[in-house]
Amino acid sequence: LSPIHVIGGGLAGSEAAWQIAQAGVPVVIHEMRGVPGVKTDAHHTDGLAELVCSNSFRSDDWEHNAVGLLHAEMRALGSIIMASGDVNQVPAGGALAVDREAFSRTVTDRLHAHPLVTVVREEIAGLPPEEWDSVIVASGPLTSPALAEAILSLSGEEALSFFDAIAPIVHADSIDFDIAWRQSRYDKEGPGGDAAAYVNCPMDKAQYEAFIDALLDGPKAEFKEWENVPYFDGCLPIEVMAERGRETLRHGPMKPVGLTNPRDPLVKSYAIVQLRQDNALGTLFNMVGFQTKLKHGAQAEVFRMIPGLQNAQFARLGGLHRNTYLNSPQLLDRQLRMKAMPRLRFAGQVTGVEGYVESAATGLLAGRLAAAERLGKPLDAPAAHTAIGALVEHITGGHLTGSKFQPMNINYGLLPPLDAPKIDEAGVKIPLKERGRAKKRLMSLRALRELEAWRGAA
Ligand code: FAD
Numbered sequence: 060l061s062p063i064h065v066i067g068g069g070l071a072g073s074e075a076a077w078q079i080a081q082a083g084v085p086v087v088i089h090e091m092r093g094v095p096g097v098k099t100d101a102h103h104t105d106g107l108a109e110l111v112c113s114n115s116f117r118s119d120d121w122e123h124n125a126v127g128l129l130h131a132e133m134r135a136l137g138s139i140i141m142a143s144g145d146v147n148q149v150p151a152g153g154a155l156a157v158d159r160e161a162f163s164r165t166v167t168d169r170l171h172a173h174p175l176v177t178v179v180r181e182e183i184a185g186l187p188p189e190e191w192d193s194v195i196v197a198s199g200p201l202t203s204p205a206l207a208e209a210i211l212s213l214s215g216e217e218a219l220s221f222f223d224a225i226a227p228i229v230h231a232d233s234i235d236f237d238i239a240w241r242q243s244r245y246d247k248e249g250p251g252g253d254a255a256a257y258v259n260c261p262m263d264k265a266q267y268e269a270f271i272d273a274l275l276d277g278p279k280a281e282f283k284e285w286e287n288v289p290y291f292d293g294c295l296p297i298e299v300m301a302e303r304g305r306e307t308l309r310h311g312p313m314k315p316v317g318l319t320n321p322r323d324p325l326v327k328s329y330a331i332v333q334l335r336q337d338n339a340l341g342t343l344f345n346m347v348g349f350q351t352k353l354k355h356g357a358q359a360e361v362f363r364m365i366p367g368l369q370n371a372q373f374a375r376l377g378g379l380h381r382n383t384y385l386n387s388p389q390l391l392d393r394q395l396r397m398k399a400m401p402r403l404r405f406a407g408q409v410t411g412v413e414g415y416v417e418s419a420a421t422g423l424l425a426g427r428l429a430a431a432e433r434l435g436k437p438l439d440a441p442a443a444h445t446a447i448g449a450l451v452e453h454i455t456g457g458h459l460t461g462s463k464f465q466p467m468n469i470n471y472g473l474l475p476p477l478d479a480p481k482i483d484e485a486g487v488k489i490p491l492k493e494r495g496r497a498k499k500r501l502m503s504l505r506a507l508r509e510l511e512a513w514r515g516a517a
Pocket of ligand 1: 066067068069070071072089090091092099101102108109110111112113114181182183184197198199200201202203206406407408409413414415416418419
């Protein structure tokens, strides 16, 4: 068998290579770190699967947390990232946190020791050679410029999306519709052709002033050297707008015009925060124009000051950093192959997933899909009822037509919904406030059943 080539030995590339080798197919990892003078702006070592920032894989609760479910699915599929995380755990409550150096060393050693894995330290500075008939590009958010440009020219896109700021995303079922209402500005059609596509949260003057104070006083993330990117016009963080004048937001993303509060039609709101549907299922809404560099810890507190969002649960918080990713819904098929050049598969953050675990999960799938293809037994991606399948669905088509594709952590809003159960397995009534939790457990059980069936059929 000729080898499959993996570009990038990060979270996704290491996992992809492991899955390929475990399937009995030879694999070559091409990693540029380790070449003298070649580096990224965030990595500090030559180790494979280096964690560039936090040391946490987040919650390990598979029953009630979507990333915990992703852990469980990956463990079931023999993930090297999860196995290496598990043996290098550090105490972190319900989260899976790891000793980052020991973790990277374990992954590196296990890959080097595998007889079917070769690691070459080199930068792939353009399209991979034509004789490489199966390639997984897992070069991450800091893909080297030469490779990024080559992919760009191939994709026919104007630019690889340059991700400078993100706005928070809220779970729809945590919005208080006794306060918020649905209406598009001037009743114009929103994304999806819906004239009531937006959710509106009204503020009076006192609420607005208190909110501006909280924004100005809240702790902000500091820029590191690698974050030295200019702000894009029309994409300024809200705190930067507020610093320019207390009224700026009221004339920008929080302008109250063209909207009527059905509960108080004669009273004009002083300011209005709008949320826009974010996924095809309608389970997630993003806060329009609310890109922010408030520290994550402060965001939930400040944004819960917005009437209607007082109990908001966030599927993703806002942030500001450099991030190169593909417009995957346009460019990739459900096999994660580039439609314009199917010998190239993509995995990791570059596909538009967000996070260590999500990156590794897409690497796992890309590795399995590529190995199956090489072995002449092509495989479909698992159904969207699984966390891994839901991620693939998000990056290859689950977002709303007409909306800008944005990276996403795994969350239950990406999986097809279930009605919250009213009684438990023993027939006992579940109290109202516990039903959301019970629903997550049912969705997790459904996902693991589905994954097992997929694994069995593979
Ligand atoms: P990476 O892990 O970055 O791996 C890509 C690899 O490809 C790198 O080793 C790179 O050297 C190599 N490479 C690039 N170009 C080439 C080339 N042309 N030839 C050969 N090799 C190449 N996620 C979290 O869950 N928690 C966090 O705390 C977190 N912090 C982050 C901080 C920063 C600064 C950034 C940029 C991202 C952060 N992320 C975080 C997001 C994401 O989870 C990580 O970036 C994650 O490492 C992505 O995995 P990956 O495999 O896609 O890319």
